[in-house]
């Protein structure tokens with residue numbers, strides 16, 4: 014059997030990264046790591062504890078005393094914050110609106126990258142986020158930068174939210190996504206950007222299955 018590889022998937026919000034990464038990981042028998050869920054979890058704790066979200070020191074110190082665990086499940090991944098299952102809670106609008114501020118801090122990113130590299134070490138992994146190809150797994154043999162038009166991404170998130178019972182209007186969602194993309198792309202530390210050796214995949218007109226097949230084809234090429 015070919016030696017398992019690391020696959021890095023980056024891109025802006027709601028491009029389809031986690032949905033497609035899960036399918037690819039399952040097909041290859043690899044683990045799937047949603048790094049956005051880790052940033053969401055620490056943001057939830059900061060909000061609950063009334064931490065100053067603008068302080069790099071406070072945010073960094075909080076993470077040092079926090080346990081974030083990811084567990085594979087039939088629906089993808091369960092997220093535990095200090096042993097409590099927060100898989101649903103980290104997707105609320107309150108967390109979504111604060112997460113880009115929290116994840117801009119150098120101390121937070123430093124610790125997260127360490128954790129993510131430990132999780133990926135020596136195994137077949139599909140990891141999605143914003144800085145995976147550029148910082149977390151710079152030597153990954155397959156890097157994808159996934160995007161789609163902001164209108165399509167907002168429409169997808171709107172549909173997804175509905176199934177979760179969240180009723181944010183479409184125009185608000187689009188503005189929130191655009192704002193978050195801007196903050197993530199313009200921050201000083203490890204901003205969202207395509208790694209030079211990443212393959213650009215526009216999913217605007219692709220189905221989930223088509224996008225997954227495209228990545229699986231590229232993975233097979235690297236495995237053979």
Ligand code: CDP
Pocket residue numbers: 025026027028048049050052053112113114116117141142143144145193197
């Ligand atoms: O699912 P969605 O695209 O809405 O976001 P996510 O992947 O859950 O990521 C939430 C936020 O975490 C992003 O907007 C970034 O601010 C941050 N993030 C990051 O900075 N670096 C990563 N590797 C992953 C997420």
Ligand code: CDP
Pocket residue numbers: 024025026027028029030031032033169170172173216219220221224
């Ligand atoms: O992880 P990321 O924020 O990039 O996106 P996601 O959470 O995987 O996808 C956002 C929504 O778009 C999900 O409800 C997916 O089912 C949907 N999607 C889609 O309809 N068509 C695609 N080609 C990709 C994702």
